[in-house]
């Protein structure tokens with residue numbers, strides 16, 4: 001496994017004499033993984049995301065992206081090109097007056113010649129299946145489509161990591177599904193590394209690994225099934241457990257034995273049948 | 280509301296639609312100047328011919344041109360009347376006792392009205408056949424050399440295009456807030472003026488709050504995508520000066536020479 005991002009003992013606050021928003025945070029991101037970051041409102045997830053691509057700089061500690069330290073002024077552009085962020089609000093990150101203009105924005109910033117840009121744009125809108133909308137204006141697109149355009153604008157820059165900062169939280173279920181599906185395909189087919197910041201534990205359950213944040217600290221880290229074993233802790237910091245987990249926990253309390261927790265509804269149903277046949 | 284969104288642009292495939300926005304901008308600009316060269320029937324006829332041919336070539340339905348003229352029709356009529364009644368030159372045509380109309384007055388009135396008419400027609404032709412964003416790109420390119428003397432041309436163009444991008448979004452939002460406030464009993468379109476003005480405040484406050492939030496988000500998103508000012512930036516929008524544009528330019532040159540020769 002190759003380490004793409006390394007966050008070392010990072011503390012951060014927005015203003016002096018304000019409390020720290022991140023406290024001694026350490027984590028690493030491996031190439032090709034899907035890492036979910038969950039945590040209550042205000043736990044510092046977005047702040048962390050901004051530190052990861054140099055929009056904010058740590059007060060203490062270091063953030064290294066493929067070896068570039070965000071403290072070095074010359075590294076900042078290298079880091080921003082390698083780490084793309086899809087933000088929460090689909091409207092407020094759409095810069096261009098059309099899909100093509102918006103996807104081009106990052107490329108224009110990097111000073112790419114036009115011919116090359118056109119190729120990159122065609123390539124990346126195809127990957128998010130928005131190739132038929134190139135001339136469309138943003139107000140004629142759905143939220144999910146806008147987020148897919150945002151993804152296209154980012155992958156056009158060929159980054160190593162895409163961060164979704166609650167990128168699906170303002171979308172309807174259909175839009176959410178299409179955006180996550182797009183990202184999963186990118187991960188499978190292009191080996192993209194994904195950091196997904198979310199409130200949705202069901203989404204986090206499908207990640208390769210997850211990190212739990214509370215009040216500016218990383219309080220747990222591991223494969224989702226293991227993290228979910230500590231359901232009390234998640235509930236205590238105000239996160240809603242996915243439905244299958246709630247069922248299993250309730251049944252456990254009643255004395256039924258679930259050796260291994262499952263996160264999918266289907267597996268739960270099977271498990272329940274097994275229990276039924278045993279009793 | 281849709282009209283404001285795309286400006287007045289009417290999509291089309293005509294010769295004029297396909298011109299480089301820079302050519303159109305320059306033409307409109309030059310036209311505004313040479314209109315003042317005309318000072319007799321012949322020169323006005325020449326300008327009129329140019330304007331009418333341009334309208335014809337654009338293949339725009341005439342009602343769009345008329346819509347552009349409507350707001351200033353009153354101004355044109357008033358200007359005409361003022362000149363007719365106040366200019367006292369040449370032989371007397373009518374005498375109403377309290378009012379005298381001279382030939383010079385009628386002539387002046389017609390000329391000034393025509394001048395206004397031509398100006399409005401040519402400039403509306405520009406906005407009707409060019410998307411606002413193309414106009415912006417055209418202006419950016421034409422003013423490009425001014426960057427050297429420190430004029431923030433790129434910033435201006437970016438500002439324009441972001442404004443164009445967000446106008447529909449903010450309109451949509453205004454509508455939403457209006458509906459929400461109406462549901463709470465606010466009256467925007469009826470009632471005494473004072474009440475209506477009062478009801479604007481709860482409309483503007485949330486609108487401003489959200490606009491600032493959007494601006495902040497957008498700035499963050501732009502920075503995250505590597506924006507660092509106009510320096511070294513390339514553009515996806517390509518302006519192409521072609522034979523058509525040069526032709527237009529030559530026509531305009533000929534028009535100017537014609538005006539200079541024929542004016543008295």
Ligand SMILES: Nc1ncnc2c1ncn2[C@@H]1O[C@H](COP(=O)(O)OP(=O)(O)OP(=O)(O)O)[C@@H](O)[C@H]1O
Pocket residue numbers: 014015021039040041042043044045046047048166
């Ligand atoms: N620009 C800012 N200036 C000052 N304080 C800020 C700023 N942005 C966030 N904060 C504060 O930092 C803390 C962490 O905010 P952050 O946005 O990182 O949380 P979050 O985990 O992303 O929350 P959410 O789930 O609501 O998005 C909050 O207490 C917030 O009030």
Ligand SMILES: [Mg+2]
Pocket residue numbers: 045046047165166
């Ligand atoms: Mg956040």
